[in-house]
Amino acid sequence: MEIVNTLGRTRAPLVPLVEGEIGIYVCGPTVQANPHVGHGRSAVAFDVIRRYLVYRGFNVTYVRNITDIDDKIIAAASEQGLTIDTVAERAAERFEVTQDALGVLRPDVEPKATDHIGEIVEMISDLIGKDHAYEASGDVYFSVRSFPSYAKLSNRNIDEMLSGARIATGDIKRDPLDFALWKGAKPGEPAWPSPWGEGRPGWHIECSAMARKYLGDTLDIHGGGSDLIFPHHENEIAQSEAVTGQAFARYWLHNGMVNLSGEKMSKSTGHFVDLVGLLSDNPPLAIRLFYLRAHYRSNVEFSADLIADSVTAFERLMAFRRRHEGLEDTAADPGVVDAFEAAMDDDFNTPVALGVLFDAVRDGNRVADEGGDAAALAAAVELIMGVLGLIPDADGLTDLATRIDELAVKLGLEPDGDAEATLLAVIERRTKARIERDWPTSDTIRDGLSEIGIVIEDGADGVAWHRK
RNA sequence: GGCGACGUGGCCGAGUGGUUAGGCAGAGGUCUGCAAAACCUCGUACCCCGGUUCAAUUCCGGGCGUCGCCUCCA
Structure with a gap:
């Protein structure tokens, strides 16, 4: 099995740290509002990866965090006159509903930032002790210059970044590139005690702390959206490796963006389609199929027509299952299974896997039309759909x-x-x-x-x- | 400006140095009271210009264009 690693941009065989075991950490949502179509894509992409690794016999530990404290949540809460807990809980609930509808399996561990303030404070203290971080007026910043390999994931040059001039020069930061590990509380903001006074964690540190707690110093796979490569993942690497001295993740996997009229969906610009609504208007697994039709790393275009295409294609799969559901259990057609595995072994190439699936559907229908035995093909279809998470729960009346x-x-x-x-x-x-x-x-x-x-x-x- | 991805038939979207991706849409046919479902047949696509090669959509160089990141973001 070969996967493409964002770090170094190489294609390499997947070799876990411990044979047969794979620890995955995926950046989950910041729970501030309803999820949009892009969030669904990321979740489905890594759910398929997880399912396929399990299918291939790995013992997978899948961790996906919930970031439930951050500037945006605080802003949303004050805007709506709610507590941050209420905003976060509601958004998390909506997120879960979409995940279930999309057939995304629950993570093995789903840690929340606010439940790990202790670990976060400890990690920050370590960083200060190792001279990778410093306190300034109740905030704590990571010193980017203290970590020589900074920006290795996004392949940037620190000095050239400065000339970009889009980086606001902070007066209390020693270097404009330094980023906050801990933010001193302003009046009325939620706060936790720390050696540097009341405050809350910065955006990146929670992932480093929680990933380490549940998966150890070195993860096998770290995933997330390509928009997180810089600065989020870059900063995670800096924090974690500065503390442990170990490689933070062996493989970095990033999913592409969902575009709307050629431009990336984005919560902050209001340029997005609400996932909850989309899922209530369509068979949810047809939306899952929509995601899988493009390779997870590519950007993909979203439109009502493309969703309609996916709904039609999905109904075709459902019709096939209905037609063949009475067949006895049989071993799946080995040729089809081999082709499916070859596709998925190649960096989880779901578009090719779907090609294999639809070929099997056509062949199975033809065999059945001709009065032959389509059981092995039907079993293969069932197997593939199962691994891809496309089989709906039996729904009653x-x-x-x-x-x-x-x-x-x-x-x-x-x-x-x-x-x-x-x-x-x-x-x-x-x-x-x-x-x-x-x-x-x-x-x-x-x-x-x-x-x-x-x-x-x-x-x-x-x-x-x-x-x- | 820096870093990265990409330009494939009506739409979406894989892939390959010479052999059918697949889905959706469209045309014709079989089946059928009609409908639905299903099957069969039909589209010689690969941004432009050079180069390498017996052969390039696929490799190399240049150009043009699109997108992402560089600020919160899946």
Whole structure:
């Protein structure tokens, strides 16, 4: 298995620190507002990576943080007249809802910054003790010049960065490039005690502290969005390596951005599409499929048309599963599985993997059309969809029970207590109409079912139904 | 200005020194009361200019263009 490492921009075999074990740390959200489509992409990208590593037999420990204290949260709280806890909790809840809908597995550990103030303070103290950081007026700053390999991830030249002139020259910082580890509290702001007075952590330090706590001094994989490469990940490296003297992460993986009309979605500019709304308007796993159609490292374009494409493609996968769900358990077609693994072994190339998947779908349908045995192909499709996280939870009909009953009554039928039984009775009624060649009645029933979200398909071997 | 990514058929999006990616859309056909689903057939695409090569979309150089980061950001 080969992966592309942002650090050094090399492609190399994935070799974990401890054979068979992989520790992954992914930068999660700063919980300040609803997540947008870009956040979903990052989550799905690393969820697939995680699932595939598990599929390949690695014992994976997956850590994704929640940053629940930061300037933006404080600003949002004061704007909305809420406490920062309320803002953070609400946003975190919304985030979780989207994660579940997208089929993103919960992390093994999901640490919050505010639960790790002790570890953070300790790490900052270490940095001060090692002369990599200094206190100034109640703040603590990391001294970038004290860490010679600073900017190795983003491949920048410190001296040239200064001439960029976009860096505000702070009066209390010794060097304009130095960044805050600890910020002294201003009146009314949330604060925790520290050796440097009441205050709160700077943005980058929580990741260093929590990653170290849960995964040790050296991580196998550190992931996040490409917009975090500089300065966030660069600063994490500086903090962690200055403390431990060890390489912080063996492999750095970065997902590309989601663009809207050619430009990156961004919360701060208001140029984004709300993920909660998108997921409620579409089959959530179709959105997951949308993400997987591009390689995780590439930027990808978002539009309503592209989502519609993905919904159609996803429905095709669902139709295939319905058609073949009765088949006996069989070993997955080895040729298909090999092709899938080859694609994923190549830096998690999901577009190619999807090509393999859709090839198998077409072949499976053809074999079935010709009356052959498609079980091995269907099993391969199931396997691939499982690893990619594209299989929905079985959904019952309980939420539609009332409407199904209403439809039954309209047709002069007695509702059964069980929604599915009632539905089958309705379908039976339609079949009767069809036998009598009473097309108006037949079509009216089909339309009525369609209205409540149930699709009817007349096949050679009977009538099938499924939810939209 | 610095660092990085990229320019592929109607749209999206992989990939390769000479052999079909895939999805969606479109055209025709099979099946069907209609619809849906499904299958078959159909598109010789690779920004421009040089160079290397028997052969370049794929390698090298130059140009043009787009995007990201350099400030909070998945």
